[in-house]
Amino acid sequence: MTQVEEQTLEKTPTWAVAVVCFVLLAISIAIEHLIHVVGHWFKKKNKRALYEALEKVKGELMLLGFISLLLTVFQDTIAGICISEQVAATWHPCAVPKTNQAQSDSEDSDDTNSRKLLQFLDPSPRRVLATKGYDKCADKGKRAFVSAYGIHQLHIFIFVLAIFHVLQCIITLTLGRTKMKKWKTWEDETKTLQYQFYNDPERFRFTRETTFGRRHMNIWTRSPISLWIVCFFRQFFGSVTKVDYMALRHGFIIAHLAPGSESKFDFQKYINRSLEEDFKVVVGISPIIWFSAVLFLLTNTNGWHAHLWLPFIPLIIILLVGAKLQMIITKMALRIQERGDVVKGAPVVEPGDHLFWFNRPRLLLFLIHLVLFQNAFELAFFAWSTYEFSIDSCFHRGTAAIVIRLTVGVVIQVLCSYVTLPLYALVTQFRTL
Template sequence: MVGGGGDGEEAALEFTPTWIVAAVCSVIVLLSLVAERCLHYLGKTLKKKDQKPLFEALLKVKEELMLLGFISLLLTVFQGIIQRTCIPSGWTNHMLPCQRLDEKASEVGATKEHFVAAEVLGRIGRRLLSEGGAAAEHCQKKGKVPLLSLEAIHQLHIFIFVLAITHVIFSVTTMILGGAKIHQCKQWEDKIQKEAPGNGPKKVTHLHQLEFIRKRFKGIGKDSIILSWLHSFGKQFYGSVSKSDYTTMRLGFIMTHCPGNPKFDFHRYMVRVLEADFRKVVGISWYLWIFVVIFLLLNVNGWHAYFWIAFLPLLLLLAIGTKLEHIIAQLAQDVAEKHTAIEGDLVVKPSDDHFWFRRPRIVLYLIHFILFQNAFEIAFFFWILTTYGFNSCIMGQVHFIVPRLVIGVIIQLLCSYSTLPLYAIVTQMGTCYKKEIFNEHVQQGVLGWAQKVKMKGLKGAASIAESTNNADSAGPSVNIEMAKAGEDNEDVGNTRVIGQ
């Protein structure tokens, strides 16, 4: 029939009442405008509070939303082409997330269930045919089936949207919970700032009397190395960073990168670096989309791929936590192997040699993947729950579902309260500092100065500009005599960068 009143066809837009079209469009536009205005005012608030890293993270979220919109647009525009792409029906019998109803009925051997399954399949086929319209009929005439049905395309829309939103929510939650844990370091920093530097004679202290060495150094030898790794593995679950750890690593950073400013606010610098890293974590990189495709490919009936994949981020998270704790132990090891007693305060030497492949940045990429994969697991669960129901075959069996959810909660809590604070502090123990050591005004001033020098063609200008713009590509440490000017003073001329 031409109109939309029959049971076999749905009404096209030309036969839909105008008030329905106008009402639906109004609601969609209204919700979109409200969301856009909320993001806009949130951005203005962050700019007003001089939270540039968080503002850039918000821009990253907007980029992801735009990407989602573009993906949705492509799926909508090409849905006709996808449906007119016909494939042999035999190709659809392999690598299915669920066993077909007719196959299940034949295995059970129940004749009655077989007829019920056939009837259900017939209804589904008629419904998909009516939704697909001429495209599905086009493939049926050839004895084939469409590459993807309209219902599957619609559900794919929803899943991609749920995945991106869940990833953003999980990332924000991790930063909030981790920030609450890092706030404890602020109390230690304030206490250090209030203490006046000692002007008297320096006290000689045996290493075994120092809390940092006593808790972290496990001796010398093969057995002590194994004991150190085991201790590092367990330490990430309780008191991952103690006051003595923070104080020692803070002093090691200051004495290496800015010895002229013992009152350098290490906690403030650490938080600025963490905020800058957050805008990278909140996005979905291209390699993460590749993992999405791989995960969707492996979702085959009987493989229980999502159950086994759930252990991957957990194992990575435990490996990262153990490695970061072991780096602290290595800092203590380096001092204990060279000295039996020290004069004054204990100073450790930051070095990239302690990190995997001498690149502290690898830890950030792994945390990014862990948060995304955990969000994927949770998003997939809720998408299946709301779309097909808890008892759906694609959901899996209960004894496979519960461990996945428990693992997801463990990953979220462990990453927030242990791994993220460890990452924020320990990754500053690399050879190079990051540009967030300067405030925004000083960064712009130094970069502008380097650009002017470069334009004048002076030797070494290119390397100076590069080291200022990207701390990871900088040479060894840079001595900042007046780093405090990089935090509290907007006068760029008061900060002198010496040496390379």
């Protein structure tokens, strides 16, 4: 196959360059205007937390754009770094064909498992889009550290990651607010005479006979193992019940507001603002979370079988966080019983930092944040690898692995957005107003 030198801008029609620049500018200006309109609407509706979250998303997109720019500027420098054949043959994402290394460089193998993320001498026509015709290191009997075409593929991955990050933010907020809309009915019920009569502050009752007590004070609470098991499964079946909502609402009002203001305070609206504050945190990407993304790329090595265990790590983390939040509610109920067998009025819960791991409630939010980003990163990697190498490539090791990755990704997104994050906002409602 004859190599053809790529066409430079001095041999390209000016109208073609102008059309490309015009289209890119039009798309960029339209997106910027849309973000500005959304930000203006947040300000108009006094959604300060959501506006700050939008600014964080803009900052993360700018960071991804800057990374892409650096890859473009230093493409020749990176591709010019040569390493030995022995070093280049290690830690491949796909199995290296069992043939002579030099022969494998010149032949177009039909085996899709021989595809490599950083394949340097690919005769595919797409290479013309990103290279200058040949691998300079091949003349020295070496391999490029990362080929020019490999850098081009990384550009595409960054673009896909940005799309999935934005989609994850939208889905997270949408599902979280959808879950909280159900709580509005319970909040309206607190304004009724029936609720005020049933929760008469002068009424004495046994702790176990209250609805909150009957839900949490049972025989299974005597064993830590059975307590964890019950709390683990509760997050799937009514993670937040009306009983828990009313108890936490009453405890918050007693701790933070003046007596007699219970019927006037909109607790659901306050929790909604708390969710927005938490959402502002989870849309950002801290250095630690970026480092976890790099580790994810590192684990995608042939022989590590990452497709069998990696998708389940964030799932296990988010399930443990959900179980811990359910356990905190139960322990707050048990503390009421420890104070006495009789309560006056509605049971009053007393939250505390000691109920959380290492006395740090924000640790749970960090774990939710980590799981959400890791999940978006994995789904983006799946979409990118499918686009670049097809669904039959070695990145997708069989139909079972594909189904597992997609199913676990959807389950994690729904659990985080619809169950765990709203539950976290409710359980940590004692934060300062």
